[in-house]
Amino acid sequence: MADKINVLIPEETVDAKIKEIGEQISKDYAGKEVHLICILKGGVFFACELAKRITVPVSLDFMQVSSYGDATESSGIVRIKKDLDDTMENKEVIIVEDIIDSGRTLHYLIPVLKQRNPKSIRLCALLNKPDRREVEVQIDYLGFDIPDEFVIGYGLDYAQKYRNLPFIGVVEPEAAEDAEEGAEQASGEEKGDNVE
Ligand code: IMP
Ligand code: MG
Secondary structure, eight states: OOOOEEEEEOHHHHHHHHHHHHHHHHHHTTTSOEEEEEEETTTHHHHHHHHHHOOSOEEEEEEEEEEEESSSSEEEEEEEEEOOSSOOTTOEEEEEEEEESSSHHHHHHHHHHHTTOOSEEEEEEEEEOGGGOOSOOOOSEEEEEOOSOOEEBTTBOBTTBOTTOSSEEEEOHHHHHHHHHHHHHHOOSSOOGGGO
């Protein structure tokens, strides 16, 4: 059955905001180069759109992490599923993430990446759920604060679907609960595929 999806942030609004963030980054890094680290899979649509809007030289690298925990809560213990291809040494790094929820993933990851000697490291997130925060994370570039609702689109998935939607949407609560139950049943020893 098709899920009922309501638009939370329309495509034009998301695109305009990404353009704005790209302009801000271009200003802040004038005369420098930026190295974008996209957190897979959710960050990929945002990272591509953002990269197109940055006018200083951009290089890109990708990392995939998964959190141990139950299906819907990240535990904060992060496993690197795919590490970076390139060195971060001496680079002006910006981590590009889809959403900051509990904050646990980035709270863990940023200190780990700092040990790799980047010249600087900042965090850019498309979405933020301040009501869900459990640990402190500094977001240097942010698209939107959103309420505590399960969102999809622009890289964010619901059981691996809807990443390709060009807007931010909300799955009707009934359908979202089914997804959480399904994810719990499907999860084995290593859980938390939803926190990619
Ligand atoms: P945190 O460690 O709790 O901040 O986890 C952040 C990760 O949880 C994000 O990278 C997403 O993969 C996932 N996540 C959190 N909220 C949502 C949501 O509303 N929709 C889809 N994925 C989400
Ligand atoms: Mg993610």
